[in-house]
Each structure stands twice: as structure tokens, then as C-alpha cells.
Amino acid sequence: MPRTLEGQITMEKTPSYFVTREAPARISAMSKDTKLIVVVRDPVTRAISDYTQTLSKRPDIPTFESLTFRNRTTGLIDTSWSAIQIGIYAKHLEHWLRHFPIGQMLFVSGERLIRDPAGELGRVQDFLGLKRVITDKHFYFNKTKGFPCLKKAEGSSKPHCLGKTKGRTHPEIDRDVVRKLREFYRPFNLKFYQMTGRDFGWDG
Structure with missing residues (x-):
């Protein structure tokens, strides 16, 4: 972690932390x-996106199905x-709750971040105790x-957009496979909503 002055908030982001068993204890x-x-x-959309990312690097991999x-x-x-x-x-969160109270965790909706970025970032600013500047x-x-x-x-002529790896067109996935995945994730999603106190609407 970089050095931080008094009054500053230092952030570090690594997506794999949430699913790494050793991360909660170390942090x-x-x-x-x-x-x-x-x-x-939505874990189904996330899985397809994950596959799409891999497919772009390894076109010879087996089908998603x-x-x-x-x-x-x-x-x-x-x-x-x-x-x-x-x-x-829900399973990953269980490991974190052994080391951190739920009040020290904020779960941001990826869907709402696209639909209403300012609203979702407002929640982030509130959580960090910051004034709502964004x-x-x-x-x-x-x-x-x-x-x-x-x-x-300020001082830049270009807007900042997500990188070229974001927004790729997803391959068409067999509807029956998507349905079975939704059935598979449903109980885990419901438990996750209960644990976080927020319904993310993935099962509607």
C-alpha cells in the first residue's frame, strides 16, 4: 500500500481478493x-462475460455450454x-465475515453502476465518509x-471511458443453459441478499 497522509483515503483494487481464501485474514x-x-x-451475466474475456484470448476453448x-x-x-x-x-462472503463486520463492507451493484453511476457512487462516497462531490x-x-x-x-481534453476489454458483445448462449444456471444460482443469490441486506434483483 502507498504511504498515506492524514486526511487522505488510500484505495487498492484487486478483483480476485473477494474470492481468495487467504485474503480476509491477511487484510x-x-x-x-x-x-x-x-x-x-448478476452471476449468470458475470459468468458469460468471464467466458467472453477468455474466448477473446483463446478462440479454441470449448463452448460455454x-x-x-x-x-x-x-x-x-x-x-x-x-x-x-x-x-x-454468499460462499465467498462467509469467509470475509469471519474477519470483518458487515458494516465495514459495501456491495455495489454492477447493473446500477451502468444505469445510474452517480447514484451508486453516491453510496460509495457516503460509505467512505466523503462529501458527495461526484x-x-x-x-x-x-x-x-x-x-x-x-x-x-480538469487539465485533460479527453473523457475517461472503460477500456477496450469492457463492453464486448457476448456470444449467444443456449436459453436452456441460462435457465439452468439461474436455477442453480437462485438459492445462493437469496442468501446473499439476506446477508447484505440488499436485493440486487437478479432473480426477477
């Missing part, structure tokens, strides 16, 4: 007062596949990317 040992922010999205199941006939989901396993948020006026919607972008910062 707690460093600072029990650390505030944790986790961005989550074949990787999803241990046994396609019985419909048994392969939870050892990381694209599936990462989306079982508002609607700081964003515009980029139709090409399908994501909101930050308007140009």
Missing part, C-alpha cells in the same frame, strides 16, 4: 479498520469452473461502448 492482520467495497453483478456442466444430461453444474464458482457470492453532471452515456463515461477531467 485484517494489516488493518482491522479497513473498509471493503465489492462490485457484484460444455464448460458449464459436469454432466449435461443430468444438468449437474460444474462448480469447479472459475467462471461459475466466482458468482457464488454527481450526474460528471457522466455521459457512450452509445458505442454501452457504458457511462466520466466527462473530461
Whole structure:
């Protein structure tokens, strides 16, 4: 972590922390007062996005449908596949709650971050004890990317948009596979809503 002056808030982001078993204990040992922010999205969409990212680097990988199941006939989901396993948020959260109270954690909706970035970042600013400086006026919607972008910062002529790896077109996935995945994730999602006190609306 970089050195921090009094009155500053230092942030470090690594997506894999949330699903790494050793991370909660290590972060707690460093600072029990650390505030944790986790961005989550519909686990089915997340799995397809994960696959799309891998596919862009390795076009020869098996289909999403074949990787999803241990046994396609019985419909048994392969939870050892990381694209599936990462989306079982409730199980990962259990490890964190052994080291941090839920009040030190904020769960940000990836869907709402796209629909209403200022609103969701308002929650982040409140959680960190900051004044709500970032508002609607700081964003515009980029139709090409399908994501909101930050308007140009002071001293910069260019707006800041997400990188080229974001906003890729997802492959068409068999509807029956998507349905079975939704059924698989539903109990885990409901438990996650209960644990966090927020319904993310992935099962509507």
C-alpha cells in the first residue's frame, strides 16, 4: 500500500481478493479498520462475460455450454469452473465475515453502476465518509461502448471511458443453459441478499 497522509483515503483494487481464501485474514492482520467495497453483478451475466474475456484470448476453448456442466444430461453444474464458482457470492462472503463486520463492507451493484453511476457512487462516497462531490453532471452515456463515461477531467481534453476489454458483445448462449444456471444460482443469490441486506434483483 502507498504511504498515506492524514486526511487522505488510500484505495487498492484487486478483483480476485473477494474470492481468495487467504485474503480476509491477511487484510485484517494489516488493518482491522479497513473498509471493503465489492462490485457484484448478476452471476449468470458475470459468468458469460468471464467466458467472453477468455474466448477473446483463446478462440479454441470449448463452448460455454460444455464448460458449464459436469454432466449435461443430468444438468449437474460444474462448480469447479472459475467462471461459475466466482458468482457464488454468499460462499465467498462467509469467509470475509469471519474477519470483518458487515458494516465495514459495501456491495455495489454492477447493473446500477451502468444505469445510474452517480447514484451508486453516491453510496460509495457516503460509505467512505466523503462529501458527495461526484454527481450526474460528471457522466455521459457512450452509445458505442454501452457504458457511462466520466466527462473530461480538469487539465485533460479527453473523457475517461472503460477500456477496450469492457463492453464486448457476448456470444449467444443456449436459453436452456441460462435457465439452468439461474436455477442453480437462485438459492445462493437469496442468501446473499439476506446477508447484505440488499436485493440486487437478479432473480426477477
